[in-house]
Amino acid sequence: MAENKSPLNLDNPKLYINRELSLLQFQYRVLEEAKDPRNPLLERVKFLTILGSNLDEFFMIRVGGLIMQNNSGMIDLSIDGKTPAEQLAEIRKVAINLMEESRQYFHNVLKPELENAGVHLLDYNDLTDRQRESVDGYFKDVVFPVLTPLAFDPGHPFPHISNLSLNLAILVKDTDENRHFARLKIPASLPWLVPVKRSSGSTRKDGTVPYNHYFVWLLQVITANLGDLFPGMEVVEAHPFHITRNADFEIQELEAVDLLEMMEENVRKRRFGDVVRMMVYKDMPKYLLEILVENLKINRRDVYAIEGPLSLRALSPLLKIDRYDLKDRPFVPVIREPLRSVFETHENSIFHAIRQGNILLQHPYDSFTPVIEFLREAARDPKVLAIKMTLYRVGNNSPVVETLLQARRDYGKQVAVLVELKARFDEESNIGWARMLEQEGVHVTYGLMGLKTHSKVCLVVRREGESIKRYVHLGTGNYNHITAQLYEDIGMLTCDDEIGADVSDLFNYLTGYSLKQDYNKLLVAPINLRQKLTALIQNEIELTRQGEQGHIIFKMNALVDPEITRLLYQASQAGVKIYLVTRGVCSLRPGIKGLSENIRVVSILGRFLEHSRIYYFRNGGNETILMGSADLMPRNLNRRVEVLFPIEDPRLIRHIRENILKIYLMDNTKARLMHPDGSYHYIIPKKGHQQVNAQEWFMRMAHSSMVEEK
Incomplete structure (x- = not known):
């Protein structure tokens, strides 16, 4: 790079790195964490599942957007001067290497290390007679009732293949030797690794006895029992495939009369986006592959033939087993002064602690509990007149939302919440929370036309004597009590008058009409x-x-x-x-x-x-x-x-x-x-x-x- 003829020309595309390729480099760093022996064994498995999830999203959003741009003919060059077609070509080369390398590492290194640690991932054919009897019983009792084979013939159109689904392409033969194609979806509601009865391992030096854990692949269990789904037919062969659909849809807000209904439609539409990636095993026969490519309308360059598992997310059940010797040692977040005395003695309120000076919280090292307690105290306090908040990703069973509902329902507080419906992949959850809040009389808005509201702000308006005092929480992360234990984020509790005034102006901008262009302190x-x-x-x-x-x-x-x-x-x-x-x-x-x-x-x-x-x-x-x-x-x-x-x-x-x-x-x-x-x-x-x-x-x-x- 230093020898470039015009290195000081800051418009030179060679001085910049492509966003998509940089993002794939990040995925390589995730894979490195899975390879790092300094990490406990099951944490390394966790990083493989994260890699799988990240790549799913990368194809749904980044690759999906590039394919749409390329097909539209509206060419927008990347920062490094590449067309969408050029970026897609490079992405495919890097992505296939990443997929293959991660599977090879799993099979050659992680799986043997798991075996040595007493976590056994078995193939169906390697099960003992007793294990097979148990697993086949599980199939009949639990799996079989939820399976739905779908035929493809002149009387049955090609079935819809849902996004991120794992499927079997099946060839069966009737008594007249006629061959038929069928598709079977592997239920996402069931773990893709089936636990087999565990047993005690050898005694450790500390006198404890770890368990041996046994699993078998659900895909193999279903494949071995396909005859039950096609009685009177001969199952010739079955081959798995996994598809990813485009989820990068533009939100046409200007045409939307009701943003809530429009977002519900957008979530439905995502399920039918074009296929942007199909992963298959390398031994899938060409004629079966052709049936899928033709009917799913896939660009052949978007078919990735790899070794299993097709979805690294299938390894997720391993993360739930009780082998804490194979996981990070537990970390319990702390509550430090000046908030600790509030929680231990209950002599002073959290508002009193904030008045003594701004409080900085670095999660997950500092507990998220004070943020929730800030809201709970605001809900109960008769001096609090109003609570206003932005919600981007709050997750399920949210204590934050429950507290807002309680503030309105039980204490009659004025509560205003901006729920960002356009928070990608959280739309359905946020739609549900928005409807629930509205039913309790909370003032719910959905943000500004054409803009996502990504800011993390909470405002509590409190009467103190003859005046009004504003208490504010500002943060870098979502108001999500689960991710606050997993993500490093920083928040600040303050009653600074100018920041409070700025936050009031911000909510007026978000919920009403405001052309305000200057703020005292906020950017x-x-x-x-x-x-x-x-x-x-x-x-x-x-x-x-x-x-x-x-x-x-x-x-x-x-x-x-x-x-x-x-x-x-x-x-x-x-x-x-x-x-x-x-x-x-x-x-x-x-x-x-x-x-x-x-x-x-x-x-x-x-x-x-x-x-x-x-x-x-x-x-x-x-x-x-x-x-x-x-x-x-x-x-x-x-x-x-x-x-x-x-x-x-x-x-x-x-x-x-x-x-x-x-x-x-x-x-x-x-x-x-x-x-x-x-x-x-x-x-x-x-x-x-x-x-x-x-x-x-x-x-x-x-x-x-x-x-x-x-």
Whole structure:
């Protein structure tokens, strides 16, 4: 790259990395976690299931969108100058290698290691007579009643194959030797690994006795018993296939009279999207493959012939077995001061604690309970007049939603909630919550026309004496009590008057009509966030030119915005030191002489999903830190309602700089360094240097702080 004829021409496509290929590189890093022997065995299996789920979504959204763009003839070049067809060609090469490598690793390494640890994945043909009798009984009692074979002949049209379904293409023969094709869907409601009776293993050194766990593939059990589904017929052969459909549909809001009904229709339409990937075993006969390709209208280049399992998500039942010696040691989130005294003594309210100073919570190291308790106390408190919230992904059995319902139903509070119906793959859940909230009299809105509301904001309006006080929670993550234990996110509780006023203005913008273009402290997309971030980067450039040492640290999920990427290149050229902790996609090439030698990019995966976004600017010593929901992507800056909030308390600024960002930059165990060609390699600790795993450091510090406080 350094020898490029015009390396300083920031419009040169060769200076940028393709978003889709960068995303596939991220999937390789997920696979590396599955290969990492430092991770407990079942955690490595977990990373394989994550890889499978990620690739499903990648094909549904990213590949599906490129295929639609390519078929439409409306060519939009990628940041690195590639057409949709060129991107699809490269994606197919990388994706097939990734699929094959992950299966080979499973069969050659993980499966034998599981076997040695007492977790046995058996083939049906290897079962003992007793095991086979048990499994066949399970088939007759549980599986057979829910199976529905569908014929394909002049009297039966080719059956609909649902998205992400695992199926069998079956050939049967009648008594007249006539052959018939049938399709059978493997029920998603049943585990794709069937547990077989477990047995005791050998005694450990600590005196405990682990169990041996036995599983057999549901697909094989069904295949072995197909004769029961086709009585009087001969089953000639059966071959599995797995399809992925396009789920990247544009939402035509301008034509929608009722957004709720339109989203319900959009969810239904997704089930019938074009097939963008079909995975089959390599031994599927050509004539069966032709039947599928022709009737599913698949581009032959989108057929991937691999070894099993076709769906890595089929391994998920292994994650539920009670073998804690093969999993990460349990971590219990803590409640630190000043909130711990609120929960232990109940002498003061959470509102009193917030009035003493802004409270920062880093999940999952800090418990999510205070966020839920903030809402519960607001629901019960007679001084609270109103609660307003944005909901993006809250999950099932949500205590957050239950508390909002209780606030309205039992305490008569005014509750206003923005439910984002366009939260991809959470539409059905959010539609259900929206209807439930509406039935209880909650004011429910669905956001702004043409924009997703991705911000994470909660406002509590409380009467205190003769005045009104606003209490606010702002965060980087969703109000989801389950993912708060799995995702790294940061939130802040505050009663800052100017932030409170900004949040009130934000909700007026979201629920009513507002053309407000200025906020006291918040950065709000698409109103002023891009402009403010741009100005802060330009300020570092100018300070560096004046002799100060400019310094930028960004922690985020993705960097793909062309304008911000060019600006970071310009900052590097000016001498600004830039550190990027970018978990997933990064379109910037670091380390190129004359362009980006002052930029260092690392990616950290590990046990918890790194999800927080932190933007740090040295600002000549008057440090500026912003946190919130926005990544540096065009969709976040232009087409979503996002919020970044400032950290102004010197104590919290120092904490974030020294105890969070610095630790990420010190990580030499899980961190991978990005190279100019877009590849990533683990950072190897220098001889004599301490090994640092940022996530383990945060866990230790959380519990050691509790000990120190006691």
